[in-house]
Amino acid sequence: RTEEWRPIALEDSLFTELSQVPYVDQIFPVVQKASLLVNPKKDMFEGVQIQGFTTGNFEYFREFFSTNGGPIDGRYGCWISSKLAASLRLEIGDTAVLTVLKGQRGLPRLINTKIYGTYTSGLDEFDRQNVLMSDVDVRRLNGWNNDSVSAYIVHLNTPEQRSTLSAYWNALVPYDLQVSALESRHPAIFGWLALFDTNIVLVLAIVLIIALSNLITALLVLIIDRTRMIGMLKAMGAPNRMVLQVFQWLSLNILVKGLLIGNAVGLGLSALQQWFKWIQLDPSTYYIASAPIHFDWAWIIGANLAFILVAYFILLIPVRWIARLQPIQSIRFS
Incomplete structure (x- = not known):
């Protein structure tokens, strides 16, 4: 994981080495972008983090969520949480506006986004902050090439090995990258x-x-x-x-x-x-x-x-x- 404005791309050899470590189920690339989600009809907005996934990875994560809606078909389409939809009074099929910055000091851009579905993860903090979108669209918002990502999410077969593997991987990845276990990111849970x-x-x-x-x-x-x-x-x-x-x-x-x-x-x-x-x-x-x-x-x-x-x-x-x-x-x- 790096700063939002610094994309990363692991070398194929390193990615393969990380994938072959015992206890690893899958590794998912994710592209992120900070934004404001606006309901223009109600003049309401919330600060959110856009999470960009590939179609296959998105379907994998849907197994862990309570979802309602269909696949994202259009450009800049998204899924939002049921809590965020209720807060902004948005429904499936509505069009909202994403306000993003292009580059670290760029001017704000207004992007229309259609709501294709809603999800409930059960984690209140996650639901209030995250909008799910295609990784292709988020790369376009960031101005990145097709190999660039913001972070990699590692799903383990044996969750008890999180701390041990994070220390092991920190010794493998370049010095400017950081591997953190889920416990350090959500200590309250x-x-x-x-x-x-x-x-x-x-x-x-x-x-x-x-x-x-x-x-x-x-x-x-x-x-x-x-x-x-x-x-x-x-x-x-x-x-x-x-x-x-x-x-x-x-x-x-x-x-x-x-x-x-x-x-x-x-x-x-x-x-x-x-x-x-x-x-x-x-x-x-x-x-x-x-x-x-x-x-x-x-x-x-x-x-x-x-x-x-x-x-x-x-x-x-x-x-x-x-x-x-x-x-x-x-x-x-x-």
């Missing part, structure tokens, strides 16, 4: 996500403690209720190990039934949310329009098995109390 992850761990820990407490309580009630039976089994010669195993299996039976019911309810509600998105969120606060659901089956199965293992050993504590019961006292217990 990633700070919020980190806080959200912390809350998830805290909530899961609280749920685990409550669940184990309920299991121990249920098992103790079961042992107390069956105290006379325990005494009779011991009086008939049953060793402590056999009696312990009976209550271990009873505790596992309670645990597995609870997990089956809990998983059925939890996964069922999650599936309903994934299909119908009935829990809505404010995008300006949460950066998304609805609560997202992702089914990581390996994590779900692993969490269930881990909980069974932890609960089994925790439940050994009340079960061990059975070994201390004396047969005569147990039979007399009421």
Whole structure:
């Protein structure tokens, strides 16, 4: 990425080397231009950043947006966000005016642009500032040749490698270029996500403690209720190990039934949310329009098995109390 007024063009060999780095899905060139978007009929305007993409790249990004409209057919046609359209009272098919400077100190130019569609990314800041246009038209506005771009957007298969790869690429590109990870460009979003992850761990820990407490309580009630039976089994010669195993299996039976019911309810509600998105969120606060659901089956199965293992050993504590019961006292217990 460079300043807007300084176009860049990576050498083919360097571009190929960057593209072949592990974890890289695609690299998209983007051409940018600062502008004012004006609704001449309403005498309203907003400062925007024009983002120029190729047709193929634009269709790729549409997979991540909620969109409404058709392809850009005419010269200087554009897509704007639904938020920007509402702010300027523009609709699909309307003609707006772009006010741009040709060159760093050039005179303002007024360019008519037709609105071919609207999008919603879920990121309030992005939606308020960005207009999408053909890269050919943006190069024409900048007065650049066909090889010049403003920046390259790198999409990774493994987003966790952003920071590592940005440091690696900074060592490869020329000194006057800079590679920056998404975290450094949008720290507020990633700070919020980190806080959200912390809350998830805290909530899961609280749920685990409550669940184990309920299991121990249920098992103790079961042992107390069956105290006379325990005494009779011991009086008939049953060793402590056999009696312990009976209550271990009873505790596992309670645990597995609870997990089956809990998983059925939890996964069922999650599936309903994934299909119908009935829990809505404010995008300006949460950066998304609805609560997202992702089914990581390996994590779900692993969490269930881990909980069974932890609960089994925790439940050994009340079960061990059975070994201390004396047969005569147990039979007399009421």
